[in-house]
Amino acid sequence: MSHPPVCAVDHPLVALHLSQLRDKATPPPEFRLLVRRLAMLLAYEATRDLATAPVTIETPLTSTEGKKLGETIGIVPILRAGLAMVDPLIDLIPDAQVWHLGLYRDEETAQPVEYYSKLPDRRPVDVAMVVDPMLATGGSAVAALDTLKRWGVKRTMLLSIIASQPGVDRLREEHPETRLFVCCIDPELNDQQYIVPGLGDAGDRVFNTLVS
Numbered sequence: 001m002s003h004p005p006v007c008a009v010d011h012p013l014v015a016l017h018l019s020q021l022r023d024k025a026t027p028p029p030e031f032r033l034l035v036r037r038l039a040m041l042l043a044y045e046a047t048r049d050l051a052t053a054p055v056t057i058e059t060p061l062t063s064t065e066g067k068k069l070g071e072t073i074g075i076v077p078i079l080r081a082g083l084a085m086v087d088p089l090i091d092l093i094p095d096a097q098v099w100h101l102g103l104y105r106d107e108e109t110a111q112p113v114e115y116y117s118k119l120p121d122r123r124p125v126d127v128a129m130v131v132d133p134m135l136a137t138g139g140s141a142v143a144a145l146d147t148l149k150r151w152g153v154k155r156t157m158l159l160s161i162i163a164s165q166p167g168v169d170r171l172r173e174e175h176p177e178t179r180l181f182v183c184c185i186d187p188e189l190n191d192q193q194y195i196v197p198g199l200g201d202a203g204d205r206v207f208n209t210l211v212s
């Protein structure tokens with residue numbers, strides 16, 4: 001089966017929650033809830049092709065065949081903003097492992113700076129689901145995927161709420177094998193490399209650290 005490399009989830013619920021998320025009047029508690037809902041909707045699409053294995057279960061009435069996951073999943077949040085997408089994903093995939101990567105964008109250069117990574121030597125997962133609400137220049141996602149590739153993960157996907165077109169192009173160029181799931185692709189970046197129209201700084205809006 002061949003998959004489209006980029007899936008922009010076209011759904012009325014995505015559209016309405018995304019509109020509220022973009023609104024500058026949306027306060028952090030509601031922002032977090034909206035990120036949670038959108039992460040679940042993205043995860044529903046992204047997990048469509050996960051392998052399953054048969055399992056026999058007993059209902060109160062009889063034996064029947066059910067399913068269990070047939071591969072191991074790692075959820076990889078890019079700190080900080082990616083943390084807001086972890087809980088909704090482990091609600092849906094309770095056995096998933098969570099591996100944190102700390103990256104921030106240098107404010108002057110917009111280049112990613114790694115400040116936390118504690119992956120073990122032995123790669124323990126079949127599929128890595130990288131989560132970060134924003135794919136702007138693509139620098140942070142490319143750095144995270146470089147790390148996961150060195151770690152030996154064969155199948156990677158990235159779930160982002162908003163991507164920029166330049167970020168999508170860069171990801172396709174540098175990690176063509178990574179499947180990308182987004183709620184929306186915005187056309188451009190501004191001079192500070194923020195996504196336009198975007199939603200501003202996702203990490204600051206999640207963690208209420210926007211200082212004006």
Ligand SMILES: O=P(O)(O)OC[C@H]1O[C@H](OP(=O)(O)OP(=O)(O)O)[C@H](O)[C@@H]1O
Nearest residue numbers: 079080081104105136137138139140203
């Ligand atoms: O595609 P890029 O140009 O690399 O930009 C996207 C990155 O920027 C944001 O994180 P930020 O650096 O603001 O860190 P934070 O989550 O701690 O706020 C966002 O959550 C991504 O990680």
Ligand SMILES: O=c1cc[nH]c(=O)[nH]1
Nearest residue numbers: 136194195200201202
């Ligand atoms: O628009 C952007 C770009 C980078 N990081 C964000 O949080 N927002």
Ligand SMILES: [Mg+2]
Nearest residue numbers: 201202203204
């Ligand atoms: Mg930020």
